[in-house]
Amino acid sequence: MRTPKSPHLDGFQQRHVNSWYAASTDLGQSYPRLERESLDTEVCVIGGGFTGLSCALELAERGTRVILLEGGLIGFGASGRNGGQVLHGFACASQQIEQQLGRDAARLCWQLSRQALDRLSARVNQHQIDCDLRWGYLTAASTQRQMNALREQEQTLQRYDYHQTQLLTKSELAQQIVSPAYIGGLHDTGCGHLHPLRYAQGLARAAHQAGVKIHEQSRASKITPSSDLITIQTASGGQVRAQRLVLACNVDIGALDRPLAQRFLPVMSHIVATEPLSNELASQLLPSNTAVCDSNHVLNYFRLSSDRRMLFGGRLKHPQAGDAHIRQERQAELARIFPLLANSRIDYSWGGYIDMGLNKTPQFGQSHPRIYYAQGFAGHGVALTGLAGQLIAQAIHQENAGFDLFARLKSRAIPLHRYSAAPLVRLGVMFYRMRDRLGL
16 A cells, blocks of 8 residues: 555645535635746745644744745645644653653653643734634543543653643533543643644744745655755646755655655544534533543544534544445444434534554654654644644754754654555554453
């Protein structure tokens, strides 16, 4: 199996997927395609998602000349389609980072992830990005074993001097969610949720106003590095010559750098949006409008939209199934968690791939002395991508400490990736669903 490509890689994508995010976003702002023109710049960023936009904005604010190339539209990939959860930390357990880097360095990684949330909030306020940013996040537990794990998680956070969580019993849980599926949870006032496509569009506007030259529908087709320059060809006939290059491509990196693509698995996640709910029903289900994620390995995540739709997402049992089957699967899970929504109409259904390494640690590094990359956020990327962009920008300006810290995290290449990626994903889903059913 080849690394999955977003539809825009085989042509010029004119529209976003039919998601609630796209339907509720003003997409009037557009940026020109780069064709039959050769440009010179200090830094070229490939990828118009959170990582690339954050990096370009950080660099422009430092006075660096930047050109950003996006193969489709701004926020077309995972950045504009995801669940919108704004989280600190990482997809992997903290012990994973402590084992690799040591306790002190792991604590510093954690602190940087906390700063990423502050940075995101500051960007939203500074640039007046209308992205429905709200605070409050709940990790829900279905079994006592999961409750014990959440208790251990809270103890770890307290050891890192973080005290914005509260472990909730079944009776206390009703303050956040009313559902027969859960027996408790961990509520965190320091995490939250937002409208990801509006956030991406807002970052793009801020970067453009800061001087970044953005080109949509300008897929990078070939990279040629030399000792003093990187030359980037686009499928639309354009060319960029840059002193530094940033790869912020998510699952689309395979067309440009096969070794980087071999370090993660493309995992499908899917979201449905119900019809708008009444004020009474929405308040009954999620009284405090918090974002929720369960504790399963093959997890569900959900929250209310600004117009009171239930946005309900998760990993799929059969990711290659047709949309009708996927809607049925999602609606069955939705009804299990919220029986009152069993007959609610599904108005939108969309999905996409996220890049997940085998150990779920974020992947930062350089594939060439002039080429930087960040990937492998494994579903934890809304805030962490902003940190990645900031650290890459700092490293380009010879402030390497933060970037080098994360670059020390190791991720293994997947053997025979071209042939094993799809079977490994299917096997992994089956394995973890079995563990969820057994309560492990």
